[in-house]
Amino acid sequence: MSILSMKAQEKFSVNVDLKTEPTDKVDFNETNAGVFFSRTISSKSSIKNTLSYTNLNLSYDKDSFKSIDQLRQIQDKFEFSHEILNAVKLIFSLTPTANFQHNLDFSDLSLLGSFEISRQLNSKTTLNIGASRTAIFGNPKFLPVASLNYKINENANLLVGFPDSKISYSNNIRNKFSLNNSFNGNFYNLDVQNNINNNAVKAVLSQMTTSFEYERNVEKNWFLNFKAGYDFDKKYKLTDSKDHIVHDYNIGNGYVLGIGIKYKQ
Numbered sequence: 001m002s003i004l005s006m007k008a009q010e011k012f013s014v015n016v017d018l019k020t021e022p023t024d025k026v027d028f029n030e031t032n033a034g035v036f037f038s039r040t041i042s043s044k045s046s047i048k049n050t051l052s053y054t055n056l057n058l059s060y061d062k063d064s065f066k067s068i069d070q071l072r073q074i075q076d077k078f079e080f081s082h083e084i085l086n087a088v089k090l091i092f093s094l095t096p097t098a099n100f101q102h103n104l105d106f107s108d109l110s111l112l113g114s115f116e117i118s119r120q121l122n123s124k125t126t127l128n129i130g131a132s133r134t135a136i137f138g139n140p141k142f143l144p145v146a147s148l149n150y151k152i153n154e155n156a157n158l159l160v161g162f163p164d165s166k167i168s169y170s171n172n173i174r175n176k177f178s179l180n181n182s183f184n185g186n187f188y189n190l191d192v193q194n195n196i197n198n199n200a201v202k203a204v205l206s207q208m209t210t211s212f213e214y215e216r217n218v219e220k221n222w223f224l225n226f227k228a229g230y231d232f233d234k235k236y237k238l239t240d241s242k243d244h245i246v247h248d249y250n251i252g253n254g255y256v257l258g259i260g261i262k263y264k265q
Contacts, residue, residue, distance in 0.1 A: 044082055112140060163184070
């Protein structure tokens with residue numbers, strides 16, 4: 001697997017990511033490119049925006065249906081944060097996304113997003129609770145989100161929550177290690193003509209990923225990232241317009257490998 005990433009420190013970033021997730025029946029190879037920026041509007045408000053493009057290539061074993069070779073996504077996440085009280089913030093995000101096979105159409109557009117309240121309990125602990133419209137289980141749906149962020153010391157940090165949890169450690173300014181667990185997934189609208197079943201209108205993927213990541217500051221603004229992990233309860237299905245399963249690939253679990261390069265300015 002591989003990941004390429006160029007990213008900005010706190011105000012701007014560009015990234016290119018490559019990732020591979022082989023399973024017994026289907027191999028998933030993903031390329032992602034994105035641009036991120038953030039800006040402080042006032043002493044209490046800030047914005048962030050991430051524009052990304054993802055291309056997912058699929059390779060099947062000889063006994064599997066081979067109807068889909070590529071899936072694509074264009075996504076723009078806009079986030080607004082505002083402090084309403086001392087140590088209390090509102091965080092609101094809108095994420096227009098286009099998920100498609102080969103031909104982009106207006107019907108491929110969807111709107112995701114989230115609304116959270118962030119409360120800093122003390123100098124080391126922050127609590128976030130809220131709700132989001134997300135595709136982490138494949139189809140877009142509203143789900144609760146919650147996290148507790150605890151700063152263990154100057155070098156270590158702990159995040160416990162849903163859908164993401166992470167513990168990170170940095171032994172110096174050049175190295176960062178993290179152990180992550182996340183629920184993640186996506187959906188893609190299929191072209192009108194597909195060669196598996198005319199009733200299939202959507203490809204649905206989901207899994208829980210546990211991974212270890214290492215980031216190295218190699219020179220000034222350049223960073224390398226390496227990732228190794230495992231996907232649990234990995235699913236890949238085709239569904240009809242009523243979300244009934246047309247075909248289940250029964251792919252089973254698989255490992256994840258990645259490499260990344262980041263530019264931070």
